[in-house]
Amino acid sequence: MSRSEALFARAQHRIPGGVNSPVRAFKGVGGTPIFFHKAQGAYIYDEDEQRYVDYVGSWGPMIIGHSHPKVLDAIRTQMDLGLSFGAPTEVEITMAEKVCELVPSMEMVRMVNSGTEATMSAIRLARGFTGRDKIVKFEGCYHGHSDSLLVKAGSGALTLGVPNSPGVPADLAKHTITLQYNDIDEVKQCFQEVGNDIACIIVEPVAGNMNCIPPVEGFLETLREVCDSSGALLIFDEVMTGFRVALGGAQEKYGITPDLTTLGKVIGAGMPVGAFGGKREVMEHISPLGPVYQAGTLSGNPIAMVAGLAALDIISEPEFHTELDRKAKYLVDGLLKAAERVGIPFHAVNAGGMFGFFFTESNAITSFKEMMSCDIERFKLFFHFMLEEGVYLAPAAYEAGFISQAHTKDDIDFTLMAAERSFKKIQSL
Numbered sequence: 001m002s003r004s005e006a007l008f009a010r011a012q013h014r015i016p017g018g019v020n021s022p023v024r025a026f027k028g029v030g031g032t033p034i035f036f037h038k039a040q041g042a043y044i045y046d047e048d049e050q051r052y053v054d055y056v057g058s059w060g061p062m063i064i065g066h067s068h069p070k071v072l073d074a075i076r077t078q079m080d081l082g083l084s085f086g087a088p089t090e091v092e093i094t095m096a097e098k099v100c101e102l103v104p105s106m107e108m109v110r111m112v113n114s115g116t117e118a119t120m121s122a123i124r125l126a127r128g129f130t131g132r133d134k135i136v137k138f139e140g141c142y143h144g145h146s147d148s149l150l151v152k153a154g155s156g157a158l159t160l161g162v163p164n165s166p167g168v169p170a171d172l173a174k175h176t177i178t179l180q181y182n183d184i185d186e187v188k189q190c191f192q193e194v195g196n197d198i199a200c201i202i203v204e205p206v207a208g209n210m211n212c213i214p215p216v217e218g219f220l221e222t223l224r225e226v227c228d229s230s231g232a233l234l235i236f237d238e239v240m241t242g243f244r245v246a247l248g249g250a251q252e253k254y255g256i257t258p259d260l261t262t263l264g265k266v267i268g269a270g271m272p273v274g275a276f277g278g279k280r281e282v283m284e285h286i287s288p289l290g291p292v293y294q295a296g297t298l299s300g301n302p303i304a305m306v307a308g309l310a311a312l313d314i315i316s317e318p319e320f321h322t323e324l325d326r327k328a329k330y331l332v333d334g335l336l337k338a339a340e341r342v343g344i345p346f347h348a349v350n351a352g353g354m355f356g357f358f359f360t361e362s363n364a365i366t367s368f369k370e371m372m373s374c375d376i377e378r379f380k381l382f383f384h385f386m387l388e389e390g391v392y393l394a395p396a397a398y399e400a401g402f403i404s405q406a407h408t409k410d411d412i413d414f415t416l417m418a419a420e421r422s423f424k425k426i427q428s429l
């Protein structure tokens, strides 16, 4: 029995499903989850000392690689000064200033402890600001697990087949309108019918919780237009895309300005952090300035702030994102070529430092429905063959992959050779 198997057996006695977040349980791929104990650069090491090239990167935060010395130094320095004060600190201002500088649509920002808190608070703010209850989201987009947003959600909710979770009151869920991602006509029709009741649209500007689906031309533009004409707020959930698909996030890459933005993952460099912010006139409705309540004992935690700031400094260096995009493209192109050589129907795509791949005959996946028709069984086989080869991919077909600054050409070539062998094994079954 491997140490991961032994630990998983032990974990299940006291932790529901043996994990503290569902997708970690390998339900999407079968088998026993790998328990890790160390990570460095592009590599992650399991409890049996097996090394993997890591394309999960803690689900996105590790954009500069694991255990980056500058992040660790910043944490060590802060550690000696104190872990948490529950009172204002200068480093929170520095963080707010940095975020607003990098994402200019954010004129004010509030720090929280997770992406879930960021989106939940942004929704409350949009409702409080507009005085409307209805919100629009898209099927397969995941915005964390708060009640209003756990309706037809992606990621783990999709893997486990609970897109509408028990425990979400129907009285609340009825205010969440779910449309199809990239369906411009449906958005227009919805706003023609009930636009004046809608507080906000929340969208992943590149969907990363139903694999990786970039927006089609005109989709984000349409969202901006219908919000402008109806008085609804446009919220870009950039928890995944923020600082990753471009320095200024998807809003910079696609040139669309949202009213509110939510952030997480990269902004904490691996510490538990989220943030939401946007237009000053909207953010001024947050307490204590305004009546919309939002708070947090550990919000703006100094350790998290210094870690995040160290990471943001590194990713602000010239060419960081050009290089990240180049690496992701090299990986995606290599995968496409390997699949073609072996004769496996396959599609892959990247948006900056995030990528997705699909076992499908199609050469463009733009919708939830198309994504759901991909060959999940082939994905599961590929996942396990790659694991045996020493490559750690997201353990579910509905998740985006993440690349980091630490991934070298050799790491990617290693991955591509592993992929070609894995494709061959699938083909020979």
Ligand code: PMP
Pocket (backbone or CB within 6 Å): 059, 114, 115, 116, 117, 119, 142, 143, 144, 145, 155, 204, 208, 209, 237, 238, 239, 240, 264, 265, 274
């Ligand atoms: N929004 C998006 C787009 C996400 O991808 C996630 C998490 N993967 C969340 C929100 C929720 O973030 P957290 O898990 O930190 O609560």
